[in-house]
Amino acid sequence: MAGGHGHDSHGHAETATATPPIPEGAFLAPGNTEMTWVEKLYLPEIMKGLGNTFTHLFHKTFTVDYDGTQRDDPRKFHIPREGYRGEHYLKKDEAGHVKCVACFMCAAACPAECIHIEAEAVPADWQDRERYPKRFEIDLLRCIYCGMCEEACPVDAIALSTTYNVVADQREAKVYNREKLLHRGEELGISLTKHHYRPDGIPGHVPEKKAGGH
């Protein structure tokens, strides 16, 4: 093979000058390596590898414990970027009522069909509208977090937070009902914000506005 290549390069001298001829023995056919007895002991290589491991023991760590104890350190705790689509929450209006008007637009837009709403006429003392959701459930196990519900909402009542790390040990616990979704908004401190589009999702963390951002 090497000889053939050399013959070719010789034949087209002008065009093939850029590629130097391949030295003899550069390609080793498999099975051609005979290990020495020192190599067959493997000990030097093991020592090399262990040495690499032990040097890393004394380096700084980059991983974060999942228990959230280190979340005060923003360098260690993963804060999703703006626009990250995490768990949903429902917003409240100034009167403390759920903003949702039960128009079913989110349920209609949902590609995973994970939003279940039952609408009802509002209580008599709500003056500003006619209908509200008696039942509002999002099955977060079916949800694909596409954010279409947020886009579809005509009254900006549902939004996706950046919370991504809420786990549950029961399937039922991941079906969020209306109260839970409202509570999520309060927990995040953003349920009343009117057009807060992409808030940080850390509980208790006051979202900071970036200068000139988004």
Added chain:
Amino acid sequence: MADEKKPDAAAPAPKPPEGAKPPEASKPAEPPKAPAGPPPAGGPPKPPADPVIKLPKAPDGMMTLRVNGTDHFINPKKYKTLIGALHDLGYDVPHFCYHPGLEPDGNCRMCYVNTIDVMSGKPMLGLQLARQPFERYPKPTISCKEPLNPRGMVIETESAAVLEARKWVMEFLLINHPLDCPVCDKAGECMLQNNSYDHGKADSRFQEAKNEKPPKDLYNPDQQHGIKLWTDRCITCTRCVRFLDEVSGTSELYVMNRGDRSEICIAPGHPVDNELQGNIVDICPVGALIDKDLMYTYRAWYFQRTPTVCPGCSTGCNIEAHALKQYVRRLVPRENTDVNNYWMCDRGRHDFHYINADQRVMQGRIKDEAWPVVSACEEAGKRLAEAAKAGPMGVAALASAWLTIEEMHVLKTLFNETLKSNSIGLIAQADWKEASFPKFKIEADRNPNRAGGKLIFGADAEEKARQIVADAHAGKLKVLYIASSMPHFEPSAELLEAIAKVPTVIVQDLQRGTLSQKAGIVLPGSSFAEKDGVFVNAAGRMQVLRRAIDPLGQGNDDLAVLQRVAKGAGAPEAVSKLLSAREVFRRMAEKYPGLAGQTHLTLGKKGLAPAQPAPAAGE
């Protein structure tokens, strides 16, 4: 198109004004050329000019209608106005105020088309009255008021001028509309939404404040069913006003004020409370009239719509059952000009809540013990067979006029052939109050399939039922099978007394009530929304029911229950096999001369009128 000959005038052969040009092109040329058009031709006799467009001659009694360059031969007497013919030919002419069941009014101006003058080959002209020397200008025609000209017409429904005119109309209609589609109950089945998508503009140039009007209740607070009116959503098409004038004849609504202040109004103290009021919700092209039953709770696009037949009375109005998650939510009428036109009465419309009510019989019961439906049916069949073996007159059946003819046929075959008994009678609900309106009638007979019962069991089925009750009273019967499935059925005192004297009473019923309390064996029945089958209405018309929700009796509808009973009684497979209603009907068609050659498919969505007045009973 091909046979048409044009002298020399314009290059595009069939439809000269198709492009965007006609307004400019015809305006200056028209006034001197007036003698060509029909309007001025009236005074001195002139030699008839050759028409520019020559239409092919239609067969006798028909006329030629050229729409967008395609010739159609239609019968002009069949249609009131042009729009009906265009819709029948499949042209999409948008409209709001026009309704095929009402007199045309022509107030919404949405159904514009271009009418081409055959003589000049140009659009018909209207007078521009605002200019002092009157000018003529090409004016689109509203097709809902345009009578059909039997000598032939040339129409354009998609020319540039028409499309432009529709856009203007849509913009006008939307000026005061609140555009609250997300919270409007009509969204999804709204003509204003649909036409706005298809023919409207995406944006409005209207800068001023909208004319807001408060909503009104059209009902008295003590009324159970009623309608709410959103005056701001209304486009004043007056469909509701015309319906109440023409069809129900009650005239509760009228239009008050003028121009953009005009609104539908009601005289104080005179609510809309006639028995056809629900129809004005259906015909309202926007969300202005909403039935308060379902108000605020539904979205129209989630409903599963099944064409079926109303079981409310012997008219058999064609309806659509709208179901959501196995619950029937509402019934709306379906067009059938031979039966109910476009309407249905409120008694039928609101009488479906028993379907998903709590009192439904969902499983079998034998002597106060719950049984699975399948075993209860087979046990009932065994008792029937035992009693039939003991004596010839031991068993009898009462079938209700709410069963489909397929179920009646299975019951009849079981009794005649397996149990060797001929005593099957037909029981029915008592009549209710008849109501008559100018263009609608609510029949007194509230049983949907009494005619079908007479077709299957013979014309004397009801006398036979009386005989069976008398026999039971005399203590002759051992087992009585009552296939009721009638909602709100209150059995008569003599029937209850007779039941008390029969050792074994098997009742197949819908609701837990008086009848099922007295019975030893209760089997689940099913409502009209849970079964397929055929009802024969008072006029002898066969109409097909279709299943809107799954049967609640552990998946068994009336037909399956009867077939399982037949299996328990040891009937041959022809009866006891679990066949669908469609298949049972196909087999019935070979036996009954009235059904010859028919299947559910040939009956179709609109049913089949009897060829001769009364199809005779088979055998």
